[in-house]
Every structure is written in structure tokens, then in C-alpha cells.
Amino acid sequence: MAAKRSPIGRRRSNSPRSIRQQQTRRRNSLLRKSFEYCRECDADVFMMIRLRHNGQIVFFNSDSQWPLSREQLASHYPKPQEITWNELAAKYSSPKICDKSHKEK
Numbered sequence: 001m002a003a004k005r006s007p008i009g010r011r012r013s014n015s016p017r018s019i020r021q022q023q024t025r026r027r028n029s030l031l032r033k034s035f036e037y038c039r040e041c042d043a044d045v046f047m048m049i050r051l052r053h054n055g056q057i058v059f060f061n062s063d064s065q066w067p068l069s070r071e072q073l074a075s076h077y078p079k080p081q082e083i084t085w086n087e088l089a090a091k092y093s094s095p096k097i098c099d100k101s102h103k104e105k
Helices: 016-041 070-074 085-092 095-099
Strands: 046-050 057-061
Touching: 016 046, 016 057
Parallel strands: none
Antiparallel strands: 046 057
């Protein structure tokens, strides 16, 4: 029987510079994926990121007519699907993260 291998942990620095670099890489990755999805799947994409610590907003909008207002979305057919943070946390996060509130400060 083969011995169990322990997962290789990521080496992570907690310096402000490395944290900022990781956040920048993740933001750029989200923007790139939004662009690719728009191009490859013939879809309109609107994605907005607001940084809580300083209020900076970064967004990608594939169509100048987006995003629609809440009133326009309410009258749209088929009804738009709203996905909450908790639903995504339950789907993609480890159990530790799912229990945390996303509005911690």
C-alpha cells in the first residue's frame, strides 16, 4: 500500500507588498476571464469590484447599455438569476470560509 502524501502547502508571505501583488493578480485574472467569456461565449458581461478598504471601484463593461437598472431587470424575460455571495461561498470555499460573514470589518 502506498503511503499517503501530505498536500504541498503554498508558501505565502504576509508582507503588504506580496498581499497587494496577489490581490492585483486576482483582479487582473477576473477581468481577463470576463473579457474571454464575453468574446468566446457571445455574452454581455458587466463586472464590478469595489475594494472595501479604500472604496476604489474597478469595472469591466462589454456593452455600453449594461448594466440594466433593477426596474429593467424586473421586466426582463426570462427572469435574471441573482447569485449571492453565500451561494458562491458554499459552492467554492472550504467549510471554514463559508461560516464567515462576508461583511466582516
